Amino acid sequence: MSSLTPFFNPKGVAIIGASSNPNKLSFGIFSNLTQYGYQGGIYPINPNAKEILGLQCYPDVASIPGEVDLAVSVVSGGLTPDILKACGERGIRAVTIISGGFREVGEDGKSLEQRCLEIAHQYHMRLIGPNCVGTMDLHSGLNTTFIYGVPDKGGIGFISQSGAICGGIVDYVRSKHVGFSNFASLGNEADVTETDVIEYLATDPNTRVITVYAEGIQDGRRFLEVARRVSRTKPIVLLKAGKTNAGAKAVSSHTGSIAGSMAAYRAAFHQAGVIEVASVEELFDVALALDFQPRPSGNRTVIVTNSGGPAALASDSLAENGLVLGSLTPETQQAMRARLNPSAQVSNPVDMLGGAEPGDYRMALEMVLADPLVDAVVPILVPQALIKPEEVAHAVLDITRSTNKPVVTCFMGDRAVDGAREILHAGRVPMFTFPESVGRALGGLSTYQKWLERTPIDWPMSGRGLKKAVLPGLQQHLGQGSLGEKDTRPVFEAYDIPIVEGGFAKSADEAAQIAATINTAVVMKIVSPDILHKSDSGGIRLNLIGGESVRTAFKEMMEKVQSTHPEAHLEGVMIEKMAPKGVEVIVGMRRDPSFGPLLMFGLGGIYVELYTDVSFRVAPVSVDEAREMILDTKAGRLLTGFRGAAEADLDSVIDCIQKISRLSLDHPEIEEVEVNPLVVYPKGQGSVALDGRVILGGHA
């Protein structure tokens, strides 16, 4: 059994600070706890009351006679440590701290929260909160919130990092008959985090879909590891607040935590099979489809409607979400032609016109669902004068009961289709008010199906602990910040990242010697920590051939740069082979505070900035993930023979990404790596880094 079970299905619950005053939140909580069928013991703790709502009060948790494994604390923050000790002594295993006054109010609150956490650890208790709304389980009947009303009983588990939002969401899902299995508001997440609850919901038999409202994920790597595993058996649908800078600022001002980079979140969601949505409405539209309907085995979708306009809007929405308006077999079309209104359109969208009756829906849906060319069906109804939406709802249910193809409906309107929604949701067919929701919902089913079809990847994969002998040398640079090309080169070489042939020369003789070894045209670059724009200062010479010209160039460069920058310390000159042209790309890494090394791939040159055509993944990545990362960008098309160009050596780019991945995992002291440009040659001819840099942490 999970240590979180008591939060959802406890044997007995103590409400610490339960009040008999109906104007207090703690009365609301107590009242909710007693009215939704919870079967365990309920123990109000209040030394000043005899009973509340007919239940006997106890002065403290020690006096509770029966079994009790969950306490809900509504007393003021400062009393919490003593409460926790008492709970621990009583053998209570889980405490929800509703009260605020902790980390969210400043330093004093932060240390109070820390003290609470230490006590919980001492007694092996789990904490939800503080500063939260509590938990509900619609199947056990537990409700420790003060929210008005509860959702229908259903298969959606909801995890929220905002407490206050829950009241609005419960009211919304209640009205729309979106059924929940349970929900947890996590507040400050002093102990139990979203990742813990995801792990719990994975094992909860009543939860078929996990939904999350997230503001920030503190341990991104653990989230990724857990979500990656859980999403193979249950879909996780997630709404992230703080996607924009303004949103991130709003999140951090109200939670006190840093939202982190959205690029890292997106990469992690993608790698973990987490379905990210853009709005509260979409969160539950997609979850409902995943809860109620099977996944499509393909993307060919057919619309059956009594109105062309909504069908056109739904078609747009389907196309925007990767679905295809499929064809129907001639047999299906002929059979419908024979039985529908002669003016009806029997190709996709099947438009039975405004006069369509429930029997028409029944007949058309039966035929369309039986058509082998069809993977998913979207019945659409706009209420008309002579048709009852409820009757059409029943027709849809009757026909879809025996199919294994997903059916997602749109009945346009509001009050006029409420009855139909109730019928459809009771029969596990999702109904939406607007055609625009249809594509998102089916798109969610289809995205999840594709995730399940991907070969699972072990994560984290091997690659740690490979530190090579040369790299402890990095330590000498700590505090220095950015390493120049000279010091970056040995790092790349240690990881077999293919850097252009070359070497560092302190004298004209050394320069000539290196040029002789390279034995073809070379480029020379001044090495100095004080010179940023080498080419402006005469610090770069191109296309030099032969020892003598290199020797002369060395002397000239040193003199020229010394004269223009008399204050600069000149270490020497890098001598490198002039590499042939190819497609220039960038491969890089920067360390995210939550998710760790975030790998980056993009087109080189000015286009990476102009088009921000880059993609990200959290390290480590498999070969398949690295390939997908490249092909996610439009630049990737340049490497795979765009417009008849020669196919480039994709494998060598994948290899470079994986080596940087390993380098980053091996060396947490490395904050950033950039290979820029990596020049990619035609297939079989590899690629070569012309320049690169490493930035170390620990600098001022």
Added chain:
Amino acid sequence: MSSLTPFFNPKGVAIIGASSNPNKLSFGIFSNLTQYGYQGGIYPINPNAKEILGLQCYPDVASIPGEVDLAVSVVSGGLTPDILKACGERGIRAVTIISGGFREVGEDGKSLEQRCLEIAHQYHMRLIGPNCVGTMDLHSGLNTTFIYGVPDKGGIGFISQSGAICGGIVDYVRSKHVGFSNFASLGNEADVTETDVIEYLATDPNTRVITVYAEGIQDGRRFLEVARRVSRTKPIVLLKAGKTNAGAKAVSSHTGSIAGSMAAYRAAFHQAGVIEVASVEELFDVALALDFQPRPSGNRTVIVTNSGGPAALASDSLAENGLVLGSLTPETQQAMRARLNPSAQVSNPVDMLGGAEPGDYRMALEMVLADPLVDAVVPILVPQALIKPEEVAHAVLDITRSTNKPVVTCFMGDRAVDGAREILHAGRVPMFTFPESVGRALGGLSTYQKWLERTPIDWPMSGRGLKKAVLPGLQQHLGQGSLGEKDTRPVFEAYDIPIVEGGFAKSADEAAQIAATINTAVVMKIVSPDILHKSDSGGIRLNLIGGESVRTAFKEMMEKVQSTHPEAHLEGVMIEKMAPKGVEVIVGMRRDPSFGPLLMFGLGGIYVELYTDVSFRVAPVSVDEAREMILDTKAGRLLTGFRGAAEADLDSVIDCIQKISRLSLDHPEIEEVEVNPLVVYPKGQGSVALDGRVILGGHA
């Protein structure tokens, strides 16, 4: 008075085919007409009934005793021509044909529709429909639809190209208290089009915002001209179905019309100040904000909330829609600090925490609205245990009554906030259920404000009728399709489009002569209608200097190409100056069936395809519009000094766009023009077309 007035505010209405059978649509229409306060005469026409709902029936329109200027026909399609004649004879000026069986059912229906239109023209009558749902005017009380219920009375006029969708929309806006001034379902648009109704609504004093559901606009140029004018006094908000290929196919299968290119629609909407939205929900969210609220004088927005989560989601939504989460003055913050919960956050978003009361909203909103740094305010409420949403609604209304800054609210939930919505909408403050709607609504206000601030441009502008003497020569190429570079050159020259110096040579001597005139390195290209890939066939030579080498190259090329393509007809060789390098862009035009010449600008080379970074405008364009068209693309940034590059000669590109615009308007026989590449030099140095082509219509 507009010829459309009788459709909305008639002196008397005849319902032709009114039935006394409550199961018939025509009874529904008649019943609706009698129950929403319409004050004019109502005349049921039915030779077989004495009275319906207590009103006397007439056998035909001729027998109507009173004034009548609108007839609504519900009889079967084939009878319509006779009905129209009778209406015309009776002096009726407007007829709405609800019945179907016209163009939408095929050729026979199409000619029936044409016959009806001719009769209408003969009698100077206007027609709405056929195959439509009719019109409503909430202020005159007219309702000729069979829809259940009517919206609240308000300021939104709604024009729909789908009839069936209207029932769903009316049910939705009724439930959400979104008030309409009137609405018109236009069906097949045999006579009255969306553009006609836009013109009418511009003059309707009750309509403050015009909303449109559009599937296809047949006369795009007239739409653009009218919308451009109307949107300077009333905002037009439009939802277009058929944005994707799948959606366009669905539209064309149900209306029988071609949806046309979305690029042309987008360009026209932009040029006409039409605010395009992405969903039905957004259509009315944005319209409501425009109807109820003033426009912001800037984009600095402040959120006042009792819950951090929705504030974070709203912040994302605001940022995504071009608004900025502004700061508050220290004075405002201190004043709130003194009076709010000590844990409250008094910077933006102002978070008064879950315990906030109506008085807190009142006080905080008053202070925030008075702050000079604030342009717009978003109050957010999530229902909590101890607060009544209705009381907060009243507080919001009290405070916002005297401000001229826009206020847009989000009260999360559904049934729990219905009462608050009714109060707020009655007080002309829009309320949304989800924080994601907030940004779209304020974004709509801000977009419209920016449109009004733009200098109005006369349209169509001068530029027609400038045909130059050389161009009648184009006629000789009609039927030929694409003109090669040789025949395109004189067209460009006639319009002063700066094409690279050069000429066409039929002999080695001519070639040498042209090269001598150019007097610098030249490029030579074979001219033959039969050779597509010139460089593969030895048909291109670069960097030739001097008469002798050109002469030799001419002979070699002719021989080489003749030997590899013995069947090809070789006309000669183009001799052109080798132009210096610059930024390569494409300027072009293709003719849209609805909007006419559609101008295109994009980056040259493979990047235009890789990134589809192009922008479109309908010709003609002003200098400002052409500049904006360039700057709309990321490529435009390359021309304006991106990353320290030299600023390019933007004016010369604007000039080229305008010349192609004029060429296209002057010559309707030109289907497409492409200048590819136009090489743009640094500021002051112009640009030059290296290649181009013209495609003529009328070819097989």
